[in-house]
Amino acid sequence: MEPQSRPLDTLNNARHKRVIVDLKNGKQITGELEAFDIHINLVLEDAELRSEGQTEKKMGKLFLRGDTIISIAISE
Amino acid sequence: MEPQSRPLDTLNNARHKRVIVDLKNGKQITGELEAFDIHINLVLEDAELRSEGQTEKKMGKLFLRGDTIISIAISE
Amino acid sequence: MEPQSRPLDTLNNARHKRVIVDLKNGKQITGELEAFDIHINLVLEDAELRSEGQTEKKMGKLFLRGDTIISIAISE
Amino acid sequence: MEPQSRPLDTLNNARHKRVIVDLKNGKQITGELEAFDIHINLVLEDAELRSEGQTEKKMGKLFLRGDTIISIAISE
Amino acid sequence: MEPQSRPLDTLNNARHKRVIVDLKNGKQITGELEAFDIHINLVLEDAELRSEGQTEKKMGKLFLRGDTIISIAISE
Amino acid sequence: MEPQSRPLDTLNNARHKRVIVDLKNGKQITGELEAFDIHINLVLEDAELRSEGQTEKKMGKLFLRGDTIISIAISE
Amino acid sequence: MEPQSRPLDTLNNARHKRVIVDLKNGKQITGELEAFDIHINLVLEDAELRSEGQTEKKMGKLFLRGDTIISIAISE
Structure with a gap:
């Protein structure tokens, strides 16, 4: 079992x-993730x-x- | 009586x-829980x-x- | 007079x-309270x-x- | 002049x-105040x-x- | 110039x-200010x-x- | 280049x-700025x-x- | 690989x-960025x-x- 992430x-x-x-406003944005912080900025x-x-x-x-974000789907 | 959780x-x-x-936006997401933190991210x-x-x-x-979440139902 | 709770x-x-x-979304949930924390999670x-x-x-x-909750009515 | 409260x-x-x-949802609740905290829970x-x-x-x-409350009117 | 307030x-x-x-709900309340705190309660x-x-x-x-308040107009 | 403000x-x-x-409620207020704090009160x-x-x-x-404010335009 | 930003x-x-x-109110503002802080003010x-x-x-x-902002697009 892997360590807890x-x-x-x-x-x-x-x-x-x-x-x-x-x-949260219903819009969807795609892009390459360059940076983030603990606020999810x-x-x-x-x-x-x-x-569509x-x-x-x-x-x-x-x-x-960050506070405008619902979810971040990550390609693998 | 079990210890208080x-x-x-x-x-x-x-x-x-x-x-x-x-x-909170009325959507429902299912998946396998891999990670969480104190903000309920x-x-x-x-x-x-x-x-449906x-x-x-x-x-x-x-x-x-986390701040977009109402509830998390857990399978047992 | 009892101590202040x-x-x-x-x-x-x-x-x-x-x-x-x-x-806050107008729904009502019942259940047996197993755990809570200071955020009222x-x-x-x-x-x-x-x-109804x-x-x-x-x-x-x-x-x-916790931040989705308006009130918690407690049976006695 | 009384001390500042x-x-x-x-x-x-x-x-x-x-x-x-x-x-905040427009409802009104009455009751006897038993307990409160700094969050106005x-x-x-x-x-x-x-x-009505x-x-x-x-x-x-x-x-x-507390964060669902607009005001608390107090009988005297 | 007076000290900065x-x-x-x-x-x-x-x-x-x-x-x-x-x-914030569009209502207006008047009264005599008896007490306040840093949250603007x-x-x-x-x-x-x-x-009207x-x-x-x-x-x-x-x-x-405090978090329900937009503004406080002060008589002089 | 001026120091970073x-x-x-x-x-x-x-x-x-x-x-x-x-x-945030769509209203516009003008006046002379007398005081502010870190919450933008x-x-x-x-x-x-x-x-209009x-x-x-x-x-x-x-x-x-402060939390009701979108923007503050400043005359120069 | 550059250091993590x-x-x-x-x-x-x-x-x-x-x-x-x-x-968040659907408006769009352009201008030259003079200053910011950790709240994204x-x-x-x-x-x-x-x-349009x-x-x-x-x-x-x-x-x-800051709390009224969804995104900041940066010219390069």
């Missing part, structure tokens, strides 16, 4: 990977606003405030 | 078990968005921010 | 008793979602995040 | 008195849900989470 | 004066719920939880 | 100047509720709770 | 650059309220409270 370990392992972030590279699986807007480097 | 003990005992998470493996008992979307490894 | 004392005395929890055993006095869904062991 | 002093003087609590005895001056439901001993 | 100094100078409190004496400049309900001594 | 420095430099405050002198560029109500000395 | 490093590198800030110079890619209002020097 914490949620921030999971985010740390996701650095430089593509993530899909669902926000994120920085994404090549961020895109997505709608299509890119709606390219947003470049994007700071996301 | 705390809510985080219950989450700790649920590691690697299937849980059903109800979110969760990491689920094989997460699925559920709707049916899988609506497979989401893989999913970080859930 | 604090709200968490009341929850402590309610352990293993049946409680009725009203949530709760764990209920044999939790049930109730609607009827059981709508059995939820088993349930972790409830 | 703090809001929690007022709640302390209201112990064992009847209070009327207005909640309350415990009421003989709590009643009120609607009429008792709508008797709730017995009731824990109210 | 802080917002709580202003509340302190308003003790025993009439204030008009606007709440207030106690008002002779509190009245106001609507008219007294709608007399509420006596009233504890107001 | 912090947001509260900007508020400090705005003391005794006219500011326009946008609130403000005290305005000669505060006015504004609507017109004064709607004179509010005199006004305490504004 | 944190979100506030990204904001620090964005000083004196143009940013696009999306707010911002000060923008030459701030403008934007709507057009300038709707010029706001000059603008303090933005």
Whole structure:
């Protein structure tokens, strides 16, 4: 059995990977996870606003405030 | 009478078990509980968005921010 | 006159008793109080979602995040 | 001029008195104030849900989470 | 130029004066400021719920939880 | 290049100047900034509720709770 | 591989650059980032309220409270 991991370990392992972030306002943002902190503030590279699986807007480097985030899906 | 337990003990005992998470936005997510912290941030493996008992979307490894969570039902 | 009690004392005395929890989303959950903490995170055993006095869904062991709770009515 | 009082002093003087609590969800609860803490979590005895001056439901001993409370009117 | 004041100094100078409190739920309460704390929890004496400049309900001594307050207008 | 400033420095430099405050409830308040603290609680002198560029109500000395504020525009 | 960065490093590198800030109320503000703090309170110079890619209002020097912010897009 592996040692018990914490949620921030999971985010740390996701650095430089593509993530899909669902926000409380119903929007979805994808991008490469560059940085995060304990408040779950994120920085994404090549961020895109997505709608029904299509890119709606390219947003470049994007700071996301943690308290607007519902979930972060991590590619593996 | 058993020693008094705390809510985080219950989450700790649920590691690697299937849980059903109800979110404040009315969505329901199921998955295997991999990690949690004191803010109730969760990491689920094989997460699925559920709707009326049916899988609506497979989401893989999913970080859930604690303040979006209403309840976590634990299989036994 | 009895010594002045604090709200968490009341929850402590309610352990293993049946409680009725009203949530901010308008739902009502009943169950046996197994655990709580200072954030009013709760764990209920044999939790049930109730609607108009009827059981709508059995939820088993349930972790409830404290900030979703309005009130906890305690049977005596 | 009396010494400067703090809001929690007022709640302390209201112990064992009847209070009327207005909640953020628009509901009104009355009861005898048994306990409170710095988060304004309350415990009421003989709590009643009120609607237009009429008792709508008797709730017995009731824990109210502080962050759901707008105001507490105190009988004198 | 007077020494730089802080917002709580202003509340302190308003003790025993009439204030008009606007709440996040759109309601307006007037009363004499008896007590406050750093959370902006207030106690008002002779509190009245106001609507369009008219007294709608007399509420006596009233504890107001700070996080429900938008603004406090101070008579001079 | 000037030394790096912090947001509260900007508020400090705005003391005794006219500011326009946008609130989360959609209202706009103008006044002279008299005091602020780290929670962005403000005290305005000669505060006015504004609507479409017109004064709607004179509010005199006004305490504004920081968590109701979206933005503070500063005249220079 | 570069050393691991944190979100506030990204904001620090964005000083004196143009940013696009999306707010929780659905509004969009652009301006030059002059200052920020750990709460993500911002000060923008030459701030403008934007709507559908057009300038709707010029706001000059603008303090933005951090908890109203969803995201900050950074030009490079």
